[in-house]
Amino acid sequence: MNAAVRSVVRMGIYLGCKVYFIKEGYQGMVDGGKHIEEARWSSVSSIIHKGGTIIGSARCKEFITREGQLKAAKNLVDKGITDIVVIGGDGSLTGANAFRRSWASLLDELLTKNLITQDQRKKYNHLNIAGLVGSIDNDFCGTDMTIGSDSALHRIIEAIDAIAYTAYSHQRTFIMEVMGRHCGYLALVTALAGEADYVFVPEDPVPVDWHQQLCSKLSQERATGQRLNIIIVAEGAIDRKGQPITAQQIRKVIVDNLHQDTRITVLGHVQRGGSPSAFDRILGCRMGAEAVMALMEATEESEPVVVTLNGNQAVRIPLMESVKRTQAVAQAMKEKKWELAVELRGYSFGRNLQTYKMLTSCRIERLLIWEKFTNLQNAY
Numbered sequence: 001m002n003a004a005v006r007s008v009v010r011m012g013i014y015l016g017c018k019v020y021f022i023k024e025g026y027q028g029m030v031d032g033g034k035h036i037e038e039a040r041w042s043s044v045s046s047i048i049h050k051g052g053t054i055i056g057s058a059r060c061k062e063f064i065t066r067e068g069q070l071k072a073a074k075n076l077v078d079k080g081i082t083d084i085v086v087i088g089g090d091g092s093l094t095g096a097n098a099f100r101r102s103w104a105s106l107l108d109e110l111l112t113k114n115l116i117t118q119d120q121r122k123k124y125n126h127l128n129i130a131g132l133v134g135s136i137d138n139d140f141c142g143t144d145m146t147i148g149s150d151s152a153l154h155r156i157i158e159a160i161d162a163i164a165y166t167a168y169s170h171q172r173t174f175i176m177e178v179m180g181r182h183c184g185y186l187a188l189v190t191a192l193a194g195e196a197d198y199v200f201v202p203e204d205p206v207p208v209d210w211h212q213q214l215c216s217k218l219s220q221e222r223a224t225g226q227r228l229n230i231i232i233v234a235e236g237a238i239d240r241k242g243q244p245i246t247a248q249q250i251r252k253v254i255v256d257n258l259h260q261d262t263r264i265t266v267l268g269h270v271q272r273g274g275s276p277s278a279f280d281r282i283l284g285c286r287m288g289a290e291a292v293m294a295l296m297e298a299t300e301e302s303e304p305v306v307v308t309l310n311g312n313q314a315v316r317i318p319l320m321e322s323v324k325r326t327q328a329v330a331q332a333m334k335e336k337k338w339e340l341a342v343e344l345r346g347y348s349f350g351r352n353l354q355t356y357k358m359l360t361s362c363r364i365e366r367l368l369i370w371e372k373f374t375n376l377q378n379a380y
């Protein structure tokens with residue numbers, strides 16, 4: 001995230017703008033005062049390698065209310081702020097859009113209450129918004145990657161590789177819970193990259209007979225000589241009825257049925273910490289710069305945009321369109337329309353899921369026949 005902050009600040013200053021940090025997210029915008037502070041070129045030196053964000057982040061209920069938005073609008077007008085870059089998930093971007101929509105009426109109310117002058121009302125008539133998507137979950141429709149996701153993946157894969165040594169030596173089964181309360185991206189790609197034997201993701205819940213399927217899969221792998229099993233479970237994993245599936249439940253199934261030595265690792269907030277990956281730093285740099293360009297080119301008529309990654313390009317797309325698509329995934333999951341949820345999550349998500357299933361669908365019978373055949377060949 002800091003790479004994006006740095007990029008926005010420097011691009012803004014480079015283009016001749018006065019740039020402010022709004023600290024602690026919308027809470028800082030509502031509270032004003034020391035939370036809105038001018039950013040200098042040097043304020044963002046030596047931050048690109050740091051995890052998290054130097055400007056802080058906070059959930060802010062007050063910003064959802066009219067009163068909160070009035071305070072925020074007043075603070076922005078007082079500082080002469082006309083353009084905002086918002087970095088966050090669909091909640092933050094929805095909030096930004098709602099705020100912009102109410103902007104004119106907020107200023108009207110401030111004027112009526114004599115909290116701003118007639119001149120200010122006229123001068124700040126318009127507010128421009130550009131969004132950047134920051135989330136480790138990679139759960140936003142319209143972008144191939146969200147800022148932070150790649151770094152989290154690196155951390156998870158490192159942890160799996162570390163665990164695999166113990167699992168291998170002790171012939172153990174490891175269940176690893178990764179983040180993703182509503183999105184299975186991290187779990188799925190981790191399963192692909194970490195050679196997991198089974199994965200639980202919220203968008204594509206396991207079949208009702210998952211107990212048998214899982215046990216048969218694990219037994220097959222052991223029968224082919226594999227000394228360890230890795231199972232990945234997303235924090236938000238559910239079954240087809242929408243009931244949560246926990247790592248403890250999975251462990252019980254394995255221990256009761258297969259008597260395998262099984263351990264659980266919950267990675268938790270480790271996944272969100274540490275230095276950002278090279279990919280995330282570059283993504284942040286490019287997206288931040290693009291967001292400032294979008295603001296500079298915005299007119300009163302233009303819709304707010306969100307800067308996303310399409311292939312290898314930073315592109316601008318209508319903010320609310322992608323927010324609505326993202327919210328449609330949540331709705332599809334709520335209605336248990338699993339195929340639709342996977343489809344809406346995006347082409348790449350669906351392909352990852354398919355690829356994972358194909359790469360882990362080896363049947364023991366087929367494998368044994370093949371091994372017998374190659375042994376026979378070697379004998380002659």
Ligand SMILES: Nc1ncnc2c1ncn2[C@@H]1O[C@H](COP(=O)(O)OP(=O)(O)O)[C@@H](O)[C@H]1O
Pocket residue numbers: 026058059060061062063064065088089090091092093094095096098099135
């Ligand atoms: N409909 C909304 N109207 C105004 N503000 C909102 C709205 N939805 C979310 N927000 C603001 O955005 C903040 C962040 O949203 P949240 O859903 O918690 O995180 P994320 O941005 O990661 O999706 C909220 O704390 C709130 O201040």
Ligand SMILES: O=P(O)(O)OC[C@H]1O[C@](O)(COP(=O)(O)O)[C@@H](O)[C@@H]1O
Pocket residue numbers: 089134135136137148179180181182235272
């Ligand atoms: O710190 P908290 O509030 O427990 O958050 C955990 C949740 O946040 C997430 O990590 C996503 O966070 P971000 O979108 O801010 O990266 C989810 O995967 C997880 O469910």
